[in-house]
Amino acid sequence: MVECVLRAxxxxxxxxxxxxxxxxxxxxxxxxxxxxxxxxxxxxxTFFNVLTGxxxxxxxxxELCGHPYWPTDAHRxxxxxxxxxxxxxxxxxxxxxxxxxxxxxxxxxxxNALDAVLRTRRARIxxxxxxxxxxxxxxxxxxxHYACHLARTLPYGDQRxxxxxxxxxxxxxxxxxxxPAAGMNATEKIALRALLTRIRASGVTILLIEHxxxxxxxxxxxxxxxxxxxxxxxxxxxxxxxxxxxxxxxxGRAHALVASPLxxxxxxxxxxxx
Amino acid sequence: MNETAAEPPxxxxxxxxxxxxxxxxxxxVGAALIVxxxxxxxxxxxxxxxxxxVALYVMLSLGLNIVVGFAGLLDLGYIAxxxxxxxxxxxxxxxxxxEHFPALARAFPSGLHVSIWVALPIGASLAxxxxxxxxxxxxxxxxxxxxxxxxxxxxxxRIFLNNLNAPLNFTNGPSGLTLIDPVRIGHFDLAHPGVVxxxxxxxxxxxYYLLVAMAMLAVLxxxxxxxxxxxxxxxxxxxxxxxxxxxxxxxxxxxxxxxSLGATFGGVAGGLFxxxxxxxxxxxxxxxxxxxxxxxxxxxxxxxxPGVVxxxVMLSMxxxxxxxxxxxxxxxxxxxxxxxxxVLRMLLYGLxxxxxxxxxxxxxxxxxxxxxxxxxGGARAAAPGAAEAASRNG
Amino acid sequence: MDTLVQQVINGLVLGSLYALIAxxxxxxxxxxxxxxxxxxxxxxxxxxxxxxxxxxxxxxxxGLPGWLLLILGIAAAVPVCVSLSLVIERVAYRPLRHAPRLxxxxxxxxxxxxxxxLAMLIWGRNYLTFPQLLPEAPLxxxxxxxxxxxxxxxxxxxxxxxxxxWLVQATRLGRAMRATAENPRVASLMxxxxxxxxxxxxxxxxxxxxxxxxxxxxxxxVAHFYMGxxxxxxxxxxxxxxxxxxxxxxxxxxMLLGLIEALGAGYIGQLTNGIFGSNYQDVFAFIVLCAVxxxxxxxxxxxxxxxxx
Numbered sequence: 001m002v003e004c005v006l007r008a009x010x011x012x013x014x015x016x017x018x019x020x021x022x023x024x025x026x027x028x029x030x031x032x033x034x035x036x037x038x039x040x041x042x043x044x045x046t047f048f049n050v051l052t053g054x055x056x057x058x059x060x061x062x063e064l065c066g067h068p069y070w071p072t073d074a075h076r077x078x079x080x081x082x083x084x085x086x087x088x089x090x091x092x093x094x095x096x097x098x099x100x101x102x103x104x105x106x107x108x109x110x111x112n113a114l115d116a117v118l119r120t121r122r123a124r125i126x127x128x129x130x131x132x133x134x135x136x137x138x139x140x141x142x143x144x145h146y147a148c149h150l151a152r153t154l155p156y157g158d159q160r161x162x163x164x165x166x167x168x169x170x171x172x173x174x175x176x177x178x179x180p181a182a183g184m185n186a187t188e189k190i191a192l193r194a195l196l197t198r199i200r201a202s203g204v205t206i207l208l209i210e211h212x213x214x215x216x217x218x219x220x221x222x223x224x225x226x227x228x229x230x231x232x233x234x235x236x237x238x239x240x241x242x243x244x245x246x247x248x249x250x251x252g253r254a255h256a257l258v259a260s261p262l263x264x265x266x267x268x269x270x271x272x273x274x
Numbered sequence: 275m276n277e278t279a280a281e282p283p284x285x286x287x288x289x290x291x292x293x294x295x296x297x298x299x300x301x302x303v304g305a306a307l308i309v310x311x312x313x314x315x316x317x318x319x320x321x322x323x324x325x326x327x328v329a330l331y332v333m334l335s336l337g338l339n340i341v342v343g344f345a346g347l348l349d350l351g352y353i354a355x356x357x358x359x360x361x362x363x364x365x366x367x368x369x370x371x372x373e374h375f376p377a378l379a380r381a382f383p384s385g386l387h388v389s390i391w392v393a394l395p396i397g398a399s400l401a402x403x404x405x406x407x408x409x410x411x412x413x414x415x416x417x418x419x420x421x422x423x424x425x426x427x428x429x430x431x432r433i434f435l436n437n438l439n440a441p442l443n444f445t446n447g448p449s450g451l452t453l454i455d456p457v458r459i460g461h462f463d464l465a466h467p468g469v470v471x472x473x474x475x476x477x478x479x480x481x482y483y484l485l486v487a488m489a490m491l492a493v494l495x496x497x498x499x500x501x502x503x504x505x506x507x508x509x510x511x512x513x514x515x516x517x518x519x520x521x522x523x524x525x526x527x528x529x530x531x532x533x534s535l536g537a538t539f540g541g542v543a544g545g546l547f548x549x550x551x552x553x554x555x556x557x558x559x560x561x562x563x564x565x566x567x568x569x570x571x572x573x574x575x576x577x578x579x580p581g582v583v584x585x586x587v588m589l590s591m592x593x594x595x596x597x598x599x600x601x602x603x604x605x606x607x608x609x610x611x612x613x614x615x616x617v618l619r620m621l622l623y624g625l626x627x628x629x630x631x632x633x634x635x636x637x638x639x640x641x642x643x644x645x646x647x648x649x650x651g652g653a654r655a656a657a658p659g660a661a662e663a664a665s666r667n668g
Numbered sequence: 669m670d671t672l673v674q675q676v677i678n679g680l681v682l683g684s685l686y687a688l689i690a691x692x693x694x695x696x697x698x699x700x701x702x703x704x705x706x707x708x709x710x711x712x713x714x715x716x717x718x719x720x721x722x723x724x725x726x727x728x729x730x731g732l733p734g735w736l737l738l739i740l741g742i743a744a745a746v747p748v749c750v751s752l753s754l755v756i757e758r759v760a761y762r763p764l765r766h767a768p769r770l771x772x773x774x775x776x777x778x779x780x781x782x783x784x785x786l787a788m789l790i791w792g793r794n795y796l797t798f799p800q801l802l803p804e805a806p807l808x809x810x811x812x813x814x815x816x817x818x819x820x821x822x823x824x825x826x827x828x829x830x831x832x833x834w835l836v837q838a839t840r841l842g843r844a845m846r847a848t849a850e851n852p853r854v855a856s857l858m859x860x861x862x863x864x865x866x867x868x869x870x871x872x873x874x875x876x877x878x879x880x881x882x883x884x885x886x887x888x889x890v891a892h893f894y895m896g897x898x899x900x901x902x903x904x905x906x907x908x909x910x911x912x913x914x915x916x917x918x919x920x921x922x923m924l925l926g927l928i929e930a931l932g933a934g935y936i937g938q939l940t941n942g943i944f945g946s947n948y949q950d951v952f953a954f955i956v957l958c959a960v961x962x963x964x965x966x967x968x969x970x971x972x973x974x975x976x977x
Contacts (some may be wrong), residue, residue: 052520078522090517092510103510107522109503113531116502117495127502170522348770350777411962417770418703422904423961426954429901433954437947561897565777572774613789620785627778631771632763 003030003065005174005205006051006082011060013043013050013229020046021057021229026207028174028222033196033206035220035237037213039249042226044209045087048178052084053077065173078107081173085163085180087209093152097143097162100151101134104169134169141165141195157188161195168204175199177208181215193219213250217241225249307486311479322478324594326550328587329485330543335570335586336492336579337539342568343577344505345532346512347413348421350564351428355401355537357435357559359544361445362397363390364554367455374443390457394545401541402534409533413526428564435556450555457484457549465552481550488546492539496579499535508532512577562620569627575637584639589626593619674812675934676927681818681887683926684825688880689903690910690918691832692873698849698913698972699862699869702761705776708900709783710753710874712893714745715881716791719798719891721745726799734801738820738886741801745878752783753874754867762863787893795892798885821883828879829919832872836915845869849913849972898950902929905957911967920969929953 006028013021021043028034036044049055051062053074062069064080071077077084083104092100109130115123138144143158143165154162160180167175180196181189189212196219200206210216216223217237225233225240227249233240240246314321334356341349365371366388372379378386388396412423439447456465456477464480499505507528510518519525548554566589574585597615604611613621630637689711696704721744722737732740760779764772802820806813836842847855848865856862884899885891902925910921933949960967 054516054520073524074516074519075522075524078520084520086517086520090514090520092513092517094513095506095509099506099509103506103518103521103523106503106507106510111503113499113502113504113535116504117498119498123502130503166521348773412958415961415965418701418773419908419961419965421770421773422703422901423958426901426905426957430951430954430958433948433951437944562781565781568774569778617785617788620781620788624778624781624785628760628775628782631775631778632760635767635771 004028004063005030005032005065006207007061007063008051009061011047011050011062012058013046013055014058019229021050024060024226024229024231026224026231028205028207030205031200031203032221033200033208033219035216035223036207036209036226037211037216037223038226038232041228042249043229044226045178046229047226048084048176048209051077052082052176075107078170078172081171082176083167083170083172083174084176085160085167085178087178087182089159089163091151091159091163091166094150096148097138097151097154098131098134098147100162100166101137101169102130104137104166105130105134107170137165137169138162141168142191157184157191160184160192164195164199168199172204175204175206177206179209179211181210181212189215311482315476315479319476319478321594322476322482324591326478326482326485328590329482329489330547330550331567331570331590332489332583332586333492333539333543333546334567335574335582336489336496337536337543338567339536339571339577339579339582340496340499340539341532341536343571343582344500344508344512345529346508347529347532348417348424349533349536350421350425350561350568351408351431352424352536352540352567353559353561353564354428354431355405355540356544356547356563357431357556358401358404358537359394359397359541360548360554360559361435361451361544362400362541363388363393363545363548364451364454365444366393366396367549368451368453370443370446370451370453387455390455390545390549394542397545398538398541401537401544405534405537406530409530413529413533425561425564428559428561432556432559432561435559445556448556450553450557451548452553454548454552454554456552457481457546464549485546485550488542492542493579493583500579504528504531565627566623569623571637573626573630573638575640578637578639578641581637581639581641585637588638589623592622596622671934672931673810675930677809677812677814677818678934679927679930680923681814681821681926682930683923684822685880685884685887685899685922686903686906686926687829687919687922688825688876688883689899690907690922691829691915692877693900693904694907694910694912694915694918695845695849695869695873697907698915699845699852699866700761700765700772701973702772703776703904704761704870704873705773705900706756706780706783707873707877708896708898708903709780709787710749710756710896711877711881711884711900712891712896713752713783713787714749714874714878715885715891715895716787716796716893717748718742718745718878718882719796719885720791722799722801734799734803737799738801738882741886742879742882745882746875749874749878749881750871753870753877757867757870784893784896791891791893793893795890798889798891800889801886815887817883817887821887824879824883828876832876832915835872841865841868901957902950902953905953905960908965908967909956909960911969911971913972914967914969917967917969917971921967924968925953925956928956 004027006026008024008026011021011024012019024043024047026034026036026047036047038044046055050057050060051071053071053076056072062071064082069080092103095103109126111123111126135144135147138147141161141164143154143161146154146158146162151159151162164175164177164180181192184192193215196206196208208216208220220237222235223237223240224231225243225246232245232249233243235243311322311325314325334352337355338349338352341347341352366386367390369385372382372385408424408427412420415423435445436448438444445451456463458464464484465477467475467477467480470480507518507523510521510523511525511528515525570585570589571582572585573589574583575581593615596618600613600618601611601615604613689707692707693704696702696707718741722741725732725737725740756779760775761772764775802816804815806815807819836845844855844860844865845868847858847860848862852862855865880899881896884895903922906921906925907918908921909925910917910919929949929952932952936944936948965971
């Protein structure tokens with residue numbers, strides 16, 4: 001029986017005169033890679049921010065692994081099991097890559113000020129464990145050799161990977177990635193796809209927002225399409241790409257009438273910009 | 275992938291043992307510190323007194339560094355915690371309360387002489403409590419507003435200290451509290467030491483050793499805090515508060531912890547100050563003093579413990595040195611004193627602050643790896659990343 | 669009732685002074701997102717310069733009438749304050765304009781210390797007396813009294829504030845200032861020179877501070893190198909109370925704070941049965957400051973700060 005990791009229903013959010021999210025619902029099952037796509041301004045990032053506690057929703061119900069979940073304080077979100085990355089990469093630029101990931105371990109560890117000052121045995125052991133597990137994560141993701149480099153000196157693609165490593169350090173049940181492929185070239189995207197597949201294989205469920213339709217269609221098990229804050233389609237990539245509403249949203253009414261699937265098989269160099 | 279650094283930096287040694295070079299340096303410094311009061315004493319007692327104040331300022335700077343340097347919160351009223359610690363000990367170990375409150379005089383017929391080793395924890399806890407009281411409502415404010423509110427708080431404390439002498443005389447107003455007990459270790463009184471190990475050390479020298487020892491303890495605590503889960507959380511908050519929150523760090527509580535830990539340092543230093551000086555008055559706890567401590571950590575290297583100590587030593591020793599050189603120099607050259615020592619001191623602090631911010635915003639001795647403090651990118655911005663990080667935090 | 673009228677009058681006087689000073693803070697914050705910590709010290713330098721000027725003029729021409737001396741004092745203070753303010757902006761703030769927000773604040777603190785030291789050197793450490801220039805005999809408002817000087821404070825402040833509102837709303841410079849305050853980059857794209865506008869903002873604020881400084885010493889008869897700090901801090905409180913960056917806000921905030929302080933100081937003895945007296949007057953402003961920043965940081969009329977992204 002496939003258990004559900006995240007169920008969100010009737011999520012609404014209004015900003016002044018703009019209804020940014022209206023009755024959005026999402027159901028993510030364990031072990032899936034779930035894609036959230038839609039044209040610019042559709043509300044994807046708003047939904048993300050609501051889910052991860054950065055924005056309070058006006059209404060909605062959320063269930064995380066069967067338990068009711070109300071995304072209030074952002075810091076409780078990580079503890080509950082949702083870890084996220086950011087569209088514009090929010091690393092700790094002047095901390096080393098290793099330290100960035102070590103911060104990710106914060107939420108699952110316990111040493112407090114007293115432990116730190118007294119250097120209790122428990123604190124020392126925990127500190128050593130944090131360090132080794134952080135290094136292991138970096139190695140796993142493929143940037144282990146950057147451990148002692150300041151995060152801001154890493155090449156762009158590796159910075160994105162570092163952010164993912166840091167999120168993984170929180171031992172999430174759901175890894176929420178906000179446009180992880182933004183700014184990447186085709187080679188990097190292939191590597192990203194392999195990475196995400198590996199992460200899924202290790203038991204972490206993934207939710208991702210992406211603009212690169214080709215990447216999403218090739219990678220995701222289920223896709224939800226948003227437009228103007230509403231869900232206009234949901235299903236497997238194959239189903240969604242044939243949905244006339246989706247085609248209309250992306251390409252305009254004329255194309256929808258012709259009912260041709262979204263152009264997925266363009267030349268390899270395309271970066272899938274919509 | 276390209277290596278962006280010329281050579282990968284060496285990983286810090288795990289387990290916290292400093293490399294032998296550093297250990298040797300520490301031993302040398304330790305030896306110098308032991309010998310120093312005897313050397314300084316040859317030039318006069320005033321120099322030993324100055325060294326004692328250096329130790330106190332080191333403690334204060336380390337405390338403020340936790341708040342400003344580690345957690346990135348600009349506190350302009352820090353000296354209030356120093357005042358709390360000082361007045362706590364002063365009230366518990368001087369004739370004032372028994373003189374003005376007959377009920378207490380009856381309860382303590384031989385006077386209130388709480389030992390400093392009991393009073394210090396009380397003062398420190400009280401300071402920490404004030405820290406939480408002040409911090410809780412204000413930590414959500416943006417940087418410059420936080421600075422002003424803390425400044426206001428510091429002034430409120432000073433005004434209360436100045437005026438709580440009527441109708442009930444708690445603080446004795448502007449006159450302050452005198453006849454404060456000196457430090458006693460067992461039966462050993464630091465103010466009247468007598469014979470120790472066959473020598474007759476002056477009370478000043480003994481206080482020096484006590485204060486330097488406490489200062490070194492403070493350094494140890496700071497270093498341990500910095501290289502810990504909590505220290506990393508502070509650094510993360512400083513670098514990018516939003517990301518820190520997303521990683522599960524309870525930003526509010528962690529900031530509050532910084533505030534109250536910093537306050538604790540101030541409280542301990544305050545108690546020691548009261549015992550050392552023998553009297554306290556509101557004058558010692560003005561905004562100027564908060565600014566002085568701030569300039570010490572800014573000059574030395576915000577967030578970097580060795581830098582902070584350097585800044586404290588420099589900005590507390592230099593005015594003393596100037597007092598002993600610039601005044602006679604002016605007398606010799608001009609026949610009179612144009613700029614007296616007090617003015618020179620303030621001039622020094624002002625120039626140090628402005629100069630460092632404009633020309634070396636990271637301080638004289640910033641941390642080698644994590645040196646760039648996102649708060650102070652400076653006129654010649656250290657790196658694009660730093661200014662960006664700070665503008666993200668706003 | 670008499671106390672009430674008297675305290676209201678005191679409050680209006682205080683409020684007028686706070687409003688003049690608060691405008692300097694609010695305008696600079698509006699364009700630069702910077703608390704000009706040195707503003708109070710600029711006021712102090714102007715006041716002391718006026719003191720010296722008045723003393724000098726009186727020494728040279730003893731027959732000069734008091735009101736003329738006062739005007740000349742202000743005329744001496746204004747250029748001093750304006751030039752000092754422009755120098756500070758150029759040397760200490762402009763290089764840090766794109767630095768993260770706390771760097772200029774720390775620098776401002778350092779500048780403040782330097783100016784105080786400078787004043788200490790020039791004018792000494794002692795409290796100096798400012799002569800009584802306007803007629804001493806108080807006017808009566810019912811049972812309350814008000815000195816001529818205090819009337820002048822209120823009237824002068826009102827006139828100046830009116831002129832400033834006109835400047836900001838109805839002139840080209842005012843439009844440029846408002847545009848820069850809203851979004852400096854876009855304003856520069858529209859042909860506004862942000863450096864010039866910022867300099868102008870500092871200059872106007874300094875001019876207002878000069879007037880306030882002279883009126884403070886004329887009212888209270890005393891000047892001192894540290895006289896700028898407390899009024900400066902209170903005026904900043906007033907600016908925040910009204911809404912930082914908001915010019916009418918600074919005026920409203922200033923008057924309101926003056927009234928709160930005067931009424932508080934006047935009645936606190938009665939309210940607390942003598943436990944707290946009027947010597948706690950300064951605490952009111954600080955309590956208002958903390959309360960506003962914690963509970964309503966955008967102030968009464970809303971803040972107007974630059975979009976400096």
